[in-house]
Amino acid sequence: MRRTTPFTTTTAPVAVIGTIALSLTGSPAHAGPSAPAERAQMRGLPAAAGTVEALASAATALAQASARPKSHTVVRGDTVSAIAARHGLRTADVLAWNGLGWKSIIHPGDVLRLSPSESATTMHRAKAVSRDTSHGASDARGAGTHTVTKGDTLWAIARSEGVSLARLLRANDLTTSSIIYPGQKLEIPGRAAAPAAASAARKSASSSGSAAKRVVLDDEQVRGVKTIIAVGRELGVPEKGIAIALATAMVESWIRNVDYGTHDSLGLFQQRPSMGWGSADEVRDPRRATAAFFGGPGDPNGTATRGLLDIDGWRDMEFGAAAQAVQVSAYPHRYATWEDQAYEWLEAYG
Structure with a gap:
C-alpha cells in the first residue's frame, strides 16, 4: 500500500502556487462575478483590487479603519x-x-x-421606516417644503422630516453654519425625484443668476431695505452697489438685524466684531453696518475693513463676484440669485 504525505507550506507543489498566482491576476472582460476584480468591486474596493498590491492596500485600509x-x-x-x-x-x-x-x-x-453618530443613524433609519409604512404619504412629505419657526435648527428639521442633514443642506445650498430664520421656506428633498429637481434648479440658478424664489418682504425687511438704500444714496453709491448690498443682506441675514450668527457674526450683514467690523452694538446698528459694507471714504472702520467701494474694479465685476469680494463666503454664487429682486426692491423703496 503506497503511503502519501500531506502537503505542508514548505512543500506546496508548483502547480498549486501557480494556481494561486493565476487567481490574483487580471480576469478577462467577460469573466463573471466570481472573478477576483469584480468580487472586489462588489465589496466596494477599487477596480484594481484583483492585484496583490491592491488587495494588500485594501487590507491595510480596513485595518486602519478598525483601529481608528x-x-x-x-x-x-x-x-x-x-x-x-x-x-x-x-x-x-x-x-x-x-x-x-x-x-x-x-x-x-x-x-x-471621527465617525457619524450612531443615535443619529438609528433615528434616521427609524424615520425612513416610518415613512415607508405610511401608505404613500412619505412621497408627498419627502418632496415638500418646511417653513422655519422660532427655535428650529437645521439638524432638528432634517430629523423631523426624515432626511439626512447633508441632503437638506445640499437641497437648499446651505452649510452647517448657515443661519435660518422664522418664515423661511426650506426644500425637503424626496427619496428619488427631489434631488434631480434640486440639481436642475441649481443649474438654472447658476445660468440665469436670478433664480431665487420670490419673496414678499415683511415690515422688518422693508425697514432694512430702506435703511440700506438711504445710506447708499447719502454716500453716493451707484445703483448697482446698492442692489449688491440688498442682495448681500438677504443672503446673510434675510434682511433682519439679527443678534446672533455663526461665531460672533451679527446684524444685517453678519459682520464680526472679532474681525474688526466694530463692537457688537456697532455691527447691529443698521446704518453703521451698511456704511461699513460700502466702505470708501465714509467707512466708519477706516482702513480696518474693506468695503465694496474699496475694491478696485467692482463696478465691472459680475454682481455676485462683487458681493463675494466683501463677504468672502463659502458659497459665492448665492448672491447673484437675488440680483433681479434686489433691483426691484431698489425701485420700489428707493
Missing part, C-alpha cells in the same frame, strides 16, 4: 483638514459629523467625532 479612534481632542495647531487626513477621512465628513462649516473655528480641548 472614535474621537479626537484638538490640540494647538490642529485644523479639521489635517485631522481628517491623519485618520484617512474626508474633511467634509468630519465637518458634517461635528456640525461644523468650512469657516468654523476649532479650539484646543474641543473633541471632534
Whole structure:
C-alpha cells in the first residue's frame, strides 16, 4: 500500500502556487462575478483590487479603519483638514459629523467625532421606516417644503422630516453654519425625484443668476431695505452697489438685524466684531453696518475693513463676484440669485 504525505507550506507543489498566482491576476472582460476584480468591486474596493498590491492596500485600509479612534481632542495647531487626513477621512465628513462649516473655528480641548453618530443613524433609519409604512404619504412629505419657526435648527428639521442633514443642506445650498430664520421656506428633498429637481434648479440658478424664489418682504425687511438704500444714496453709491448690498443682506441675514450668527457674526450683514467690523452694538446698528459694507471714504472702520467701494474694479465685476469680494463666503454664487429682486426692491423703496 503506497503511503502519501500531506502537503505542508514548505512543500506546496508548483502547480498549486501557480494556481494561486493565476487567481490574483487580471480576469478577462467577460469573466463573471466570481472573478477576483469584480468580487472586489462588489465589496466596494477599487477596480484594481484583483492585484496583490491592491488587495494588500485594501487590507491595510480596513485595518486602519478598525483601529481608528472614535474621537479626537484638538490640540494647538490642529485644523479639521489635517485631522481628517491623519485618520484617512474626508474633511467634509468630519465637518458634517461635528456640525461644523468650512469657516468654523476649532479650539484646543474641543473633541471632534471621527465617525457619524450612531443615535443619529438609528433615528434616521427609524424615520425612513416610518415613512415607508405610511401608505404613500412619505412621497408627498419627502418632496415638500418646511417653513422655519422660532427655535428650529437645521439638524432638528432634517430629523423631523426624515432626511439626512447633508441632503437638506445640499437641497437648499446651505452649510452647517448657515443661519435660518422664522418664515423661511426650506426644500425637503424626496427619496428619488427631489434631488434631480434640486440639481436642475441649481443649474438654472447658476445660468440665469436670478433664480431665487420670490419673496414678499415683511415690515422688518422693508425697514432694512430702506435703511440700506438711504445710506447708499447719502454716500453716493451707484445703483448697482446698492442692489449688491440688498442682495448681500438677504443672503446673510434675510434682511433682519439679527443678534446672533455663526461665531460672533451679527446684524444685517453678519459682520464680526472679532474681525474688526466694530463692537457688537456697532455691527447691529443698521446704518453703521451698511456704511461699513460700502466702505470708501465714509467707512466708519477706516482702513480696518474693506468695503465694496474699496475694491478696485467692482463696478465691472459680475454682481455676485462683487458681493463675494466683501463677504468672502463659502458659497459665492448665492448672491447673484437675488440680483433681479434686489433691483426691484431698489425701485420700489428707493
